[in-house]
Each structure stands twice: as C-alpha cells, then as structure tokens.
Amino acid sequence: MTALPILYSFRRCPYAIRARLALKHAGIPAELREVALKHKPAAMLTLSPKGTVPVLQLADGSVLEESLDIMHWASSQAVPTQPALRWHTDSTDEQALIALNDGAFKRLLDGYKYATHQSARPAESYRDAAVELFVAPLDQRLRASRYLLGETPTLADLAIVPFIRQFAGVDADWFAAAPLPALRQWRDTLTQSALFVSIMPKRVPWQPGDPVTLL
Ligand SMILES: N[C@@H](CCC(=O)N[C@@H](CS)C(=O)NCC(=O)O)C(=O)O
Incomplete structure (x- = not known):
C-alpha cells in the first residue's frame, strides 16, 4: 500500500504530459518520479515491464500503464471543486x-x-x-x-x-x-x-530513497 498514487513520468514526453495535466487538473495529489529513459528505475519496470512512461501506481497497488487510462481514471476521481472541464464526452x-x-x-x-x-x-x-x-x-x-x-x-x-x-x-x-x-x-x-506551466518544472531523475516530490 502506498499513501499517494505514484506517477513515473518524463518531463518532455507528450504521453506523460497528458497524464500530468489530467491528474493536476483533477486535483489529485500524487508523487512524481522523474524517469531518465536510459536508466529506468527497477521499481517502475517491476510494476510495468513494457518500460514506457507514464506509469501510475494507485494507492491500492494497481497499475495504469497507458496515458489514456490515466486520464480516464483521473476524470473519474476529479474533485468537484476543480474548474469545469468536460472530461469525457464519450463521443x-x-x-x-x-x-x-x-x-x-x-x-x-x-x-x-x-x-x-x-x-x-x-x-x-x-x-x-x-x-x-x-x-x-x-x-x-x-x-x-x-x-x-x-x-x-x-x-x-x-x-x-x-x-x-x-x-x-x-x-x-x-x-x-x-x-x-x-x-x-x-x-x-x-x-x-x-x-500547463505547473506541470512542466524541471526535475532531477528520481532515485530510491529520495524524499517525496509532489506533482
Ligand atoms: N501508449 C503509451 C505510449 C507511451 C510512450 O511511448 N512513452 C515513451 C516516451 S514519450 C516511452 O516511454 N518510450 C520508452 C523509451 O523511450 O524507452 C501511452 O499512451 O502511455
């Protein structure tokens, strides 16, 4: 069990950007782990052997390893006070x-x-x-x-x-x-x-034992 969802991400990756936008927009607190694509952390590869970012580990331990799945999960959890975004038109x-x-x-x-x-x-x-x-x-x-x-x-x-x-x-x-x-x-x-600006700061790659960085 983890306290917060954990997002493995790479700053410039467009798939990771869409996942960070969705989580942040939905007001979902999450731990952000910046990944160097040439040195993917073992913790991420254990969760998702296919080795792409983004990967989201939920508090119950389940894993979302596709950016659109992360967006849809975020939309389903959105905090009602967040500004309106027609999340999923289903069109x-x-x-x-x-x-x-x-x-x-x-x-x-x-x-x-x-x-x-x-x-x-x-x-x-x-x-x-x-x-x-x-x-x-x-x-x-x-x-x-x-x-x-x-x-x-x-x-x-x-x-x-x-x-x-x-x-x-x-x-x-x-x-x-x-x-x-x-x-x-x-x-x-x-x-x-x-x-958008709030999800783009530069981060150093995460290493085991680092203090938690929030998205
Ligand atoms: N279908 C995946 C694609 C994710 C993807 O391809 N991410 C790229 C970075 S933008 C990646 O992690 N590539 C693996 C690598 O470069 O080693 C999704 O939507 O999450």
Missing part, C-alpha cells in the same frame, strides 16, 4: 481524434522529428503529410470553436496539445509562419495556462 468524434493523434499522426511526427539529411524521406515530407492528415483539419476545427470539441476544453484538448507542442517545436520558425492561426492560438492558450 466518437473525441475518440477518433485521439486515435488519429496517437496513431498515424504520431508516426508522421516521429518521422518529422528524427529524419536526417541521410533519410530516404526528407523531414518536410513527413511534416506536409502530418499537416494534411491532422494538423490542418485541427486548425479548421479551431477556426469554428475555441477548443477541439466546442467552446470549453475537453479531455481531447489535454490529450492532443502535448503532441502539437512537439510538432510545433521541431521547426518553430516554420510553425510560426504556417497558415495555422487558430491552431497556434489554441496551442498558446493551453501551453501558457497556469495548469
């Missing part, structure tokens, strides 16, 4: 958006991020395919409403914005000039929010 629209983000868009994002001059396919080709598939349609959506599924944020916004942040960061000059004004505004609103 097929929301599920389809997140599935496209985590599937085909994420693969193109990785291609864009990791392409080198030696790659058979240049970075721009991945970027342009990602824009056509996902990024431009998000911008179109956001020209019609402030958030992805309407005028208030939902779980989809918190789940997807860490990936758009990463996409924007690959070539910030290109993103700043791209014909994606509504997407930029949305990215800025969410990533400059007090919630």
